[in-house]
Amino acid sequence: MAQDLPFFVNFDPVAISLGPLTIHWYGIAYLLAFIVFWALGSYRARQRGDWTPEEVSDLLFYGALGVVLGGRLGYIFFYDLAQVIDDPLRIFAIHKGGMSFHGGLIGVMVAVAWFGRKTHRGFFGVADFVVPLVPPGLFFGRIANFWGGELWGRQSDVPWAMIFPKAIDFERWSDPALEAAWAAGSLNGEARHPSQLYQAGLEGLALFAILWLYSRRPRPPMAVSGAFLLCYGLFRSFLEQFRQPDDHLEFIAFGWLTMGQALSLPMIIGGALLMALAYGRNSRGSTNP
Numbered sequence: 389m390a391q392d393l394p395f396f397v398n399f400d401p402v403a404i405s406l407g408p409l410t411i412h413w414y415g416i417a418y419l420l421a422f423i424v425f426w427a428l429g430s431y432r433a434r435q436r437g438d439w440t441p442e443e444v445s446d447l448l449f450y451g452a453l454g455v456v457l458g459g460r461l462g463y464i465f466f467y468d469l470a471q472v473i474d475d476p477l478r479i480f481a482i483h484k485g486g487m488s489f490h491g492g493l494i495g496v497m498v499a500v501a502w503f504g505r506k507t508h509r510g511f512f513g514v515a516d517f518v519v520p521l522v523p524p525g526l527f528f529g530r531i532a533n534f535w536g537g538e539l540w541g542r543q544s545d546v547p548w549a550m551i552f553p554k555a556i557d558f559e560r561w562s563d564p565a566l567e568a569a570w571a572a573g574s575l576n577g578e579a580r581h582p583s584q585l586y587q588a589g590l591e592g593l594a595l596f597a598i599l600w601l602y603s604r605r606p607r608p609p610m611a612v613s614g615a616f617l618l619c620y621g622l623f624r625s626f627l628e629q630f631r632q633p634d635d636h637l638e639f640i641a642f643g644w645l646t647m648g649q650a651l652s653l654p655m656i657i658g659g660a661l662l663m664a665l666a667y668g669r670n671s672r673g674s675t676n677p
Contacts, residue, residue, distance in 0.1 A: 394579040395550040396570050397537045398563075417532035421525030422452060428521050439517065443507065447518065450499040455525075458495015459488055489526070489624075490651040496522075512609045519616035520599040527592025534584035541581025541630045549579035555632070583631040590623040611666035618659030621652040628652075 404411040426448050433439035497515075504514040533539045540552040551570055556578055569575050598619055603612045628648045633639055640647055 393570065393573060394576060395548075396567070397534070397550050397552050397582075398567070399535050399537065401536050413535050414532045417528040421528045422448060424524040424528075425451075425521045428524070429518075432517065432521070436517075447499075447503055447514070450503055451496050451518065454495030454497075454499035455492045456495075458498070459492035461491055461495070465491065490655075512613055516603070516607070516609060516612040519613055520596070520603045522616070523592050523596035523599065526595070527588050530584045530588035530592060534582060534588070539584055540632055541583030541586075542632050543577075544579060544581045544630075546581065548582065550582050551575050551578055552580055555580060580632065581630040583627060586627050586630055587624075590627060591620060595619055595623060608666040608669070610662045614659045614662030614666060616659065617655045618663065621655030621659060624652040625649045625656070 399413075401412050401414070402410055403413045403416050426444060429439075429444035429448065430441045433441060433444050496518075500514045500518060501511050503509075504511045507514070537552045537554045540555045543549075553566055556566075556575070566575075595616075599612065599616055602615055625648075628646045631646070631648070633646045639645055640650060
């Protein structure tokens with residue numbers, strides 16, 4: 389009975405193929421993220437009046453470099469270092485995936501620090517402006533993860549659990565055989581949480597709503613940045629319990645701690661400290677509009 393089968397996530401990763409030109413859904417996700425960043429940033433600049441559209445465009449350029457370079461280097465350092473040491477050319481195998489949010493965050497922080505110095509706004513003068521623009525990009529990225537059938541969740545029997553072929557030893561199957569096994573119900577035990585969609589909802593949509601609404605009113609310097617770090621860290625730590633740890637890492641401590649949770653803990657602590665400092669100091673006349 390097809391209606392009782394878990395959803396089979398097996399989409400074509402290629403969105404457009406015209407001769408030698410191939411555009412993957414991942415590329416479209418990045419493009420949408422940058423477009424929404426620029427549109428929201430331009431709107432925010434007009435509302436505030438102390439930023440120009442040109443500055444938003446410049447910030448997008450440097451931020452994009454930080455995301456790509458930091459995300460790739462962060463993945464290598466946090467998740468894939470041993471394999472890269474064995475095969476250094478893996479550094480350039482971006483087409484096989486491998487981007488880290490936490491690495492991308494570090495890359496963006498470097499870009500923000502440089503841009504803040506260049507424009508004499510200071511680090512938090514830029515960071516408090518930019519962090520509400522980040523979650524839509526996280527949303528598109530997680531949707532791309534789901535479409536690509538990667539970074540799947542842990543096995544589950546919840547009614548909305550799904551089958552991710554890449555999570556199965558499917559190389560010994562042909563695609564028709566795999567789909568036939570799914571149609572026969574033989575893969576029901578392989579159903580998993582669609583954790584990418586959970587992350588898209590919390591880290592993307594919910595975090596965007598929180599930060600956008602929170603930053604609409606004047607806040608002390610550091611407060612908006614602190615809210616981003618705190619909320620993302622909490623959301624990511626919570627969602628890690630539904631996400632399957634990387635095969636080559638599994639749980640890194642205590643039989644339950646994942647790398648994602650370990651990397652999110654400093655964000656939670658740092659975000660809480662920033663908000664405490666922001667509201668604990670005399671910020672009269674130094675709030676962000």
